[in-house]
Amino acid sequence: MTASTTQRARQLRASQTSAEGRLWGELRGRKLGGWKWRRQSPIGPFVVDFFCPAARTVVELDGSHHLDQQAYDARRTQFLESRALKVLRFPSEDVWAGGLHTMCHDILLACEATRREPLT
Secondary structure, eight states, X not given: OOHHHHHHHHHHHHXXXXXXXXXXXXXXXXXXXXXXXXXXXXXXXXXXXEEETTTTEEEEEEOGGGGGOHHHHHHHHHHHHHTTOEEEEEETHHHHTTOXXXXXXXXXXXXXXXXXXXXX
16 A cells, blocks of 8 residues: 555545445444445555455445446456455445445345355
8 A cells, every 4th residue: 555545545535426425324333234344445556445354345336437447447356356355346326226225235245254254
């Protein structure tokens, strides 16, 4: 993590999208199953939308601009998964299309699954 990555994370926190704000409202303060989340968290050279260190889980909300950067997103996911992180990607429009409850359920299931995984 570099100073520029940290600065970028701060900028992203200050200018979050409305979908990120809505999901953050569900994750912050350990509201979702007691899991502690960080938003716009630097991991290596990247800044991820949401990160739960205890569950080693990353949540990314993909807006329409992600259609033009699929190769970049694949490299990001590969990097994160190579560090034993679980990456969940959701279209940001699902937050507003009635899918927020399902999204939170899927996130909670992914986090809870880490409690049952054997240590390696």
